[in-house]
Amino acid sequence: MIFSHHFLSVRHQSQGNLEQILERARGFEKQARAGSDHPINSILATLFYEPSTRTRLSFETAMHRLGGRVIGFADARTSSVAKGESLADTFRMLSHYADIAVMRHPREGSARAAAAYATIPVINGGDGGHEHPTQTMLDLYTIQSERGHIAGLNVILCGDLLYGRTAHSLAWALLLMGANIICVSPHGLEMPSHVMHLLHERFGKFPAVEYDLTAAIADADVLYVTRIQKERFLSDEEYFAAKGSYTIDTELMSHARSNLVLMHPLPRVDEITVEVDQDPRAAYFRQAFYGIPVRMALLDMLLKGEIKLPTEVGYVIREERCPNEMCVSRSELYLPPEFEPLAEKPDTYRCIYCDHEVEEKREEWEVVEEKA
Ligand code: NCD
Numbered sequence: 595m596i597f598s599h600h601f602l603s604v605r606h607q608s609q610g611n612l613e614q615i616l617e618r619a620r621g622f623e624k625q626a627r628a629g630s631d632h633p634i635n636s637i638l639a640t641l642f643y644e645p646s647t648r649t650r651l652s653f654e655t656a657m658h659r660l661g662g663r664v665i666g667f668a669d670a671r672t673s674s675v676a677k678g679e680s681l682a683d684t685f686r687m688l689s690h691y692a693d694i695a696v697m698r699h700p701r702e703g704s705a706r707a708a709a710a711y712a713t714i715p716v717i718n719g720g721d722g723g724h725e726h727p728t729q730t731m732l733d734l735y736t737i738q739s740e741r742g743h744i745a746g747l748n749v750i751l752c753g754d755l756l757y758g759r760t761a762h763s764l765a766w767a768l769l770l771m772g773a774n775i776i777c778v779s780p781h782g783l784e785m786p787s788h789v790m791h792l793l794h795e796r797f798g799k800f801p802a803v804e805y806d807l808t809a810a811i812a813d814a815d816v817l818y819v820t821r822i823q824k825e826r827f828l829s830d831e832e833y834f835a836a837k838g839s840y841t842i843d844t845e846l847m848s849h850a851r852s853n854l855v856l857m858h859p860l861p862r863v864d865e866i867t868v869e870v871d872q873d874p875r876a877a878y879f880r881q882a883f884y885g886i887p888v889r890m891a892l893l894d895m896l897l898k899g900e901i902k903l904p905t906e907v908g909y910v911i912r913e914e915r916c917p918n919e920m921c922v923s924r925s926e927l928y929l930p931p932e933f934e935p936l937a938e939k940p941d942t943y944r945c946i947y948c949d950h951e952v953e954e955k956r957e958e959w960e961v962v963e964e965k966a
Contacts, residue, residue, distance in 0.1 A: 599715045599899060600709045600712075600715050600717070601715070601717045601892060602706050602718045603706075603725050603763070604725070604766050604767045604770075607727075607767075607770075612731070612767060612770065614901075615888070615901070616735055616891075619731075619884075619890065619891035622659075623887045625659055625660075625887075626886040626887040626890060629658070629659050629661070634660055634661050634662045634897070636657075636663070636693040636897055637662065637665060637693050637694075638654070638665075638666075638693070638694050639665050639666050639688055639696075640653055640664060640665075640666030640668070641666055641667065641688070641697040641699075642667065642669070643670040643698060643699040644698045644699060644720065646668070646719065649696075649720060650666075650696075650719070652885035652889055653719065653889050653893075654666075656889035656892075656893055660890055660893060665691065665692060681699075681707055681922070682708075682926065682928060685708045685716070686711050686712070689712050689714045693897060694714055694716075694717070694896055695712065695714060697716060697718065698719040699722070700722050700825075701920060701921065701922040701925055701926075702721055702723060702724035702918060702922060702947065702948035703724060703923065704722070704926075705717070705718035705719075705721045706922075706947055707922045707923070707926055707929055707947060715896040715897070722759070722826070722948075723758070723759050723762075724948055726760045726763050726859075728888070728889060730760070731767075731888045731892065732888040732889075733760070733764050733767075733818070733857065733881070734768075734771065735884045735887070735888050736857060737773075737855060740855040741815065741816075744771040745771060745772030746773065746774075747774070748813055749768055749773050749814070749816040750776045750777075750804075750807070750811065750814045750816065750817045751778070751818050751820070752807060752840060753819055753821065753822065753865060754780075754783045754820055754822045755777055755783060755820070756782070756783040756786055757823035757827075758821075761777075761785070761820055762785070765801060769793060769801075774802075775801040775802070776802045776804050777804070778803075778807050780840065781805065785801070788949050789949070791936065791939070792949060811846065814854060815851070815854065816855045816856075819840075819842055819858045819866055820858070820859065820865070821858075821861065821862065821863050821865060822836050822837055841864065841865060841866075842865060842866040842867065843866075843870060844869050844870060847873055850875070852875075853875070855875065856870070856873070856875050856878065857878055859881075860878055860882055866878075909932040909933060909934050910932070910934075911931065911932050911933075912932075913931070914931065916931060916945040916952070921945060921948040922948070923945065932945075932947075933945055933946065933952065934946055936951065939951075941955050942954075
């Protein structure tokens with residue numbers, strides 16, 4: 595599959611690509627408030643199968659500020675999915691209505707699946723607990739804006755790192771940009787092992803893991819806080835056991851550096867007390883604004899075909915589907931169950947949609963087709 599005109603994962607991007615997007619966004623900052631004198635004749639489709647405030651509205655604002663137009667839905671119950679339409683059919687059809695699309699969906703790997711059937715660029719606006727690459731771009735932009743650079747900074751990723759898709763994408767991008775990351779989470783909500791393996795495979799090291807936020811905060815340049823992802827828990831008990839396990843309050847902030855950047859992708863529930871909002875180090879509302887220039891840059895570059903990515907090759911198609919129940923290949927049954935061999939672990943394969951791993955002797959598989 596060729597990904598060159600989609601924005602599905604930060605893992606497809608080179609450091610150069612990320613820097614180019616950030617630079618283009620910098621050029622859009624003024625226009626992000628004032629709008630464009632040169633309207634573009636393009637239509638953005640927003641397909642939100644899962645709740646969203648910032649991502650959908652900032653994409654819509656970004657397209658309006660570029661002078662383009664927007665169509666879409668914010669509630670899948672009002673679309674034909676409610677009648678049982680597949681993602682494949684939706685995106686085949688949509689390609690005749692719009693020039694570019696952004697999608698949010700509860701299934702992991704759904705944006706990749708949609709992109710396989712679309713002839714227009716598809717942007718991943720969050721696919722279940724998997725990735726949120728455009729949020730990562732605005733997170734990088736925020737760090738760059740607040741601190742002037744990203745390389746060499748100590749960034750704490752704090753909160754629900756198991757289900758938090760923003761943290762999965764950001765961890766990769768921060769390492770790519772030369773930052774150090776420290777993962778702080780409640781027990782049981784650590785970064786998933788498949789994400790850790792991906793990071794190790796690409797960067798040759800695992801991120802540091804720490805459970806005591808008060809101890810970790812003293813050396814941090816950036817504290818990135820995430821919400822416990824209630825909607826992804828299998829039971830209420832599990833959620834209530836994790837809820838309230840960390841709180842950023844004025845007392846905790848007194849242990850942090852004077853130039854700490856406190857970030858949160860929002861929505862916040864109770865992870866950061868409202869008193870902290872007065873602290874000049876609290877950057878989360880500025881961060882939310884940066885979503886506009888960054889998404890303007892992404893729309894502009896994708897519409898112009900300016901983001902160049904490699905073609906992926908070398909998958910095996912296996913008869914059995916991915917073991918991850920939330921994988922898109924478990925609900926959209928026409929999708930071929932494709933896997934890639936892991937470079938570092940023999941007899942282990944990674945689902946191309948959701949990145950979950952399967953450990954199995956290859957001989958035991960019935961290989962239907964092997965791509966070059
Ligand atoms: C995040 C998301 O949807 O993953 N929100 C956002 O896009 N700004 C974070 C969250 O929902 O907790």
